[in-house]
Amino acid sequence: MSVTFDFSDRVAIVTGASGALGSAVVAAFREAGATVCAVDIVPPDDEDSLLDTDDDTHFYEADLTDESAVETLMENVVSGHGRIDCLCNVAGTWRGGQPIEETDLGEFEFLVNVNLKSAFLASKHALPHLREQAGAIVSVSARSSLEGGEGDGPYRITKAGIRILTETLAEENLGTVRANCVMPSVLDTPMNREMMEPSDDWVDPADVARTMLFLCSDAASVTSGAAVPVYGEA
Incomplete structure (x- = not known):
């Protein structure tokens, strides 16, 4: 069974x-008809970028750990497109590491900034505009955030924070803006394939994206405060 969503006349911000x-x-x-405001510090023409742009995708280069830059970003989106309906906090990264007692403060602060501070600031400055549209926020946590673990404690901590x-x-924001998050297991990405042996249990990013699309849609109008598992077929 195929499911489609109509986001025509809606503006979605996607970080990362x-x-x-x-x-x-x-x-x-974009496939659902939304006007997409794509945000990253890596521009589409960079060799490391996987983003394809078209007339319905508008790229904004911004440092999401800089509050003034985030505030300006939201103002520019509203100025250019008139509204914000959805915010998808995807920006983030993974780092393994040492036990807590051996973890460098700079490494910890880096993960806090990229994974948690960016979502905090984007949500903070998008909220006034999202309220006007009874909009939605969907952020990316992780399956590993549900428990402590050896080797990537700071990462798990930041994703639990999400x-x-x-x-x-x-x-x-009860009754005004819905907020949910997804908890993927290991994603099938080029970076993960470089670091680990690929597995059939890994999750296709496109499947996570469709779940995020659903959570922003009217079909999830009574869902808020949820942490949705996205574990593939496991």
Whole structure:
């Protein structure tokens, strides 16, 4: 059974848009008819970018850890397109590492900034505009955020923070803006294929993107504060 969504006349912001998951989310919203504002520090013409642009995709280069830059970003989107209906907080990265007692502070702060601070700032400055449209926020947590683990503690900590941020946004904006997050297991991305032996259990970014599209749609109008597992066939 195929499912389609109509996001015509809606404006969606997708952060981390040049990465594997972000570019898949951009493609999903674009296919659904949305005007997509793709945000990243990596421009589409960079050799590391996976983002394809067209007339319905508008790229904004911004440092999402800089509050003034995020505030300006949201103002520019509204100035250019009149509204914000959806915010997809995809920007993030993974780092393994040492036990906590051996973890460099700079490494910890880097993950906090990229994974959590970026979602906090984007949500903070998008909220006034999202309220005007009864919009939705969908962020990316991780399956590994559900428990502590050896080797990537700071990553798990930041992704657990995304879940709490999501629940807080949902509670603070009851009846005005919905907030949910997805929890993928290992994504099938070029970076992960370089670091690990590929597995059939890995999740296609396009499948995660479709779940995020659903959570932003009217079909999920009664869903807020949820952390949705996206574990593939497991």
